[in-house]
Amino acid sequence: MPGVRARRLALAAAVLVAVALRAARLAGGPFIHPDGPAYLDLARRLAPDARAFVGYFPPGYPLAIRLMHGLGLAWEPAARAVSCVAGVLLVPLVAALATLVLDPAAGVVAAALAAVHPHLVRASTEVLPEALQAAVVAVWALLLLGPAAAGRARLAAAGVVAALAALVRPEGVVLVPLTAIAATLEPGPRRLARAALALAAAAIVLVPLVAVVHARTGIWAIGGKEAVLVARRYRVGATGVAGLVLGHPRAFFATWARFLRAQLEYTLTGIHVLLVVPLGVGLAASVRGAGERRARAVVLAAVGLLTLAIAVNPGRRYVVPLLPLVLPWAARGVERLGAAAAGRRLLRPAAVAAAGALIALAVEGLHRHEVDTAACYRVTCAWLVARYGAPLPPLVAGDVRLAYVCGAPFVLEPGGDARAALALARARGARLWVTTHRPSPAIDALVPVAERCEGKHHLTILEVRPAG
Numbered sequence: 001m002p003g004v005r006a007r008r009l010a011l012a013a014a015v016l017v018a019v020a021l022r023a024a025r026l027a028g029g030p031f032i033h034p035d036g037p038a039y040l041d042l043a044r045r046l047a048p049d050a051r052a053f054v055g056y057f058p059p060g061y062p063l064a065i066r067l068m069h070g071l072g073l074a075w076e077p078a079a080r081a082v083s084c085v086a087g088v089l090l091v092p093l094v095a096a097l098a099t100l101v102l103d104p105a106a107g108v109v110a111a112a113l114a115a116v117h118p119h120l121v122r123a124s125t126e127v128l129p130e131a132l133q134a135a136v137v138a139v140w141a142l143l144l145l146g147p148a149a150a151g152r153a154r155l156a157a158a159g160v161v162a163a164l165a166a167l168v169r170p171e172g173v174v175l176v177p178l179t180a181i182a183a184t185l186e187p188g189p190r191r192l193a194r195a196a197l198a199l200a201a202a203a204i205v206l207v208p209l210v211a212v213v214h215a216r217t218g219i220w221a222i223g224g225k226e227a228v229l230v231a232r233r234y235r236v237g238a239t240g241v242a243g244l245v246l247g248h249p250r251a252f253f254a255t256w257a258r259f260l261r262a263q264l265e266y267t268l269t270g271i272h273v274l275l276v277v278p279l280g281v282g283l284a285a286s287v288r289g290a291g292e293r294r295a296r297a298v299v300l301a302a303v304g305l306l307t308l309a310i311a312v313n314p315g316r317r318y319v320v321p322l323l324p325l326v327l328p329w330a331a332r333g334v335e336r337l338g339a340a341a342a343g344r345r346l347l348r349p350a351a352v353a354a355a356g357a358l359i360a361l362a363v364e365g366l367h368r369h370e371v372d373t374a375a376c377y378r379v380t381c382a383w384l385v386a387r388y389g390a391p392l393p394p395l396v397a398g399d400v401r402l403a404y405v406c407g408a409p410f411v412l413e414p415g416g417d418a419r420a421a422l423a424l425a426r427a428r429g430a431r432l433w434v435t436t437h438r439p440s441p442a443i444d445a446l447v448p449v450a451e452r453c454e455g456k457h458h459l460t461i462l463e464v465r466p467a468g
Contacts, residue, residue: 010108011095017362018091018115018124022084025125025366031374032076036127037404039065040075058223059209060168061129079127086135087124090324091115093138098328101145101295109331116358117327119270121365123320130320133168138324140165140175141302144182145295155183155194159201166206169321170222170241171309176202178305182298219243229313233259241312256311263311267303270319271326274357278333279326285336299325373401376453380434381406383452384461394430396421396464402434418443425464433462 035057042057043065061082068078094114099107114120123131143158162179165172179202180195206222213221221227221240231237234255236248244252268276283300287293303322310318334354341350377399384392384406392408403410411428414420416437422445425433433439436459439446445465452459 007104007108011092011111014095014108014111014115015088015091017112018088018121021116021121021362021365022087022124025121025368026080026084028366028368029374030122030125030368031370032127032401032404034400036076036079037400037410039127039129040079043069043075043079056224056228057129058167058170060164061132064132076127080125083126083128083131084124087120087131090120090124090131090135090138093135093142094324094327097138097141097145097324098331100142101292101299102328102332105335106328106331109334110327112358113275113327113331113334113361114323116362116365117272117323118361118365118367119272119317119320120323121362123317128317129168130317133165133172133321134324136161136165136168136172137175137302137321140179141299141325144179145291145298152194152197155179155198156201159198160205162198163202163205165321166222167209169318170226171306171312171318172321173206173222174305174309175302176206178298178302181301182294185294185297233313259314260308260311263307263314266314266316267307267310267319267322270316271323271330272361274361275326275330278337279330280333281336282329282331282333285332296329299329372457376457376459377402377405380452380459380461383450384432384434387449388432393432394425394428396425396428396430396433396435398436408432418446422446422464426467431464433464434459435462436460 039057039062042059043062046059046062046066061079064082065075065079068082069075071078073081091111091114095107095111097107098110120131120134123134140158140161143154143161146154158179159176162172162175165175176199179198183194183198184191186194210220210222213219213223217224217227219227219240220242226240227237230239230241230244234244234248234251236244236251239247271279283296287296302325306322338347338350338354341347380402390407392406394409394411395403395406396411396413397403398413398415400410400412409428409430411424411430413433413435414424416435416439418439421433421435421439422443425431433446436457438460439462445467447463447465448460449463450461452461
């Protein structure tokens with residue numbers, strides 16, 4: 001086992017690698033995610049309009065953006081800075097968690113994995129809440145799995161952090177009951193009292209927000225997205241996820257079962273194919289004491305419950321907050337595989353393979369997606385501004401990022417339906433429709449004026465003539 005000084009140097013090196021990879025990705029100019037403009041808009045509205053706290057997205061990440069913006073950064077750089085800071089802090093947090101529940105050597109390996117994991121590198125540079133959520137989950141696990149001597153204060157803090165996780169991403173709410181359950185697994189008397197304390201601490205954070213959401217929307221939910229999500233995904237209106245499960249169980253389970261199959265695949269690929277075997281080896285290894293057994297049970301329960309919750313609206317990027325929980329056990333698997341290789345005198349090939357895997361993970365994290373989309377939108381917006389002047393009027397389009405790059409108000413197009421698009425444009429005061437579709441039938445009031453980009457990024461630009 002490496003000495004204390006060697007472990008500190010290794011952790012410092014992992015942090016430096018994490019900073020370098022994230023800085024390199026930021027320098028490449030990653031394109032904004034389709035959800036990014038909505039988060040920025042919510043952050044702008046938080047201070048002047050307190051009602052934004054019950055907007056489409058939970059307020060945790062927009063509030064962090066607002067605070068970073070207060071330091072002098074523009075809105076988009078502020079959002080990326082929040083994600084980047086959270087992503088870098090995740091390296092020592094994961095190292096501390098692995099050291100706490102396993103051993104110091106696992107902490108070093110886990111730090112290296114957190115530094116180069118491609119999904120963490122990407123999340124750390126996006127205008128998205130996943131990196132911040134991952135840091136919150138890591139803090140929650142450290143509090144919950146810490147030494148029992150910390151007592152009630154630690155459990156109350158874990159309850160509060162679990163509630164904060166729900167304010168960053170809604171599915172984080174499952175950490176609240178899990179905190180109470182884990183409190184009953186700790187040794188000693190008054191287990192139910194400890195569980196009640198954790199729930200009460202979480203309720204102090206969540207109850208006021210849920211009450212305000214209910215007063216404004218009539219549904220019991222953490223944010224406004226739930227009603228929209230339920231209507232779109234489950235074809236049931238005027239309810240949140242709780243109302244869907246309790247009031248429309250048939251509609252819920254019929255669709256959720258199909259979503260769960262997809263989410264299980266997303267979870268495996270989100271953990272990464274190179275880490276599946278080490279993770280399996282680490283989880284299957286014999287535990288060393290009751291504390292480690294409890295930690296493994298809590299981690300498995302958290303990953304399982306969060307996966308079930310994510311499956312309500314499945315997605316691969318939503319797996320990022322699970323990584324702080326699984327990387328320590330993947331690190332243990334790497335240790336076990338290394339020990340097995342050393343026993344068979346294959347340590348050098350194993351070290352080369354491990355180094356190659358780390359390099360492959362790092363290179364994958366630097367890969368830039370949607371370069372062509374970004375270039376197309378910037379060229380198109382430059383043409384629109386040159387022709388129509390700035391600021392542009394409301395823009396009907398299928399991708400909010402086009403309106404964001406152009407600096408124009410966004411109006412979501414109704415598919416390729418030309419008549420519906422025309423009616424919507426007139427109702428919203430839009431003079432332009434930029435679409436990937438070939439509008440049919442031809443309508444005199446929709447006049448094609450240009451085409452931009454090629455292949456799958458081909459755009460048709462139409463002017464909307466006023467009625468009459």
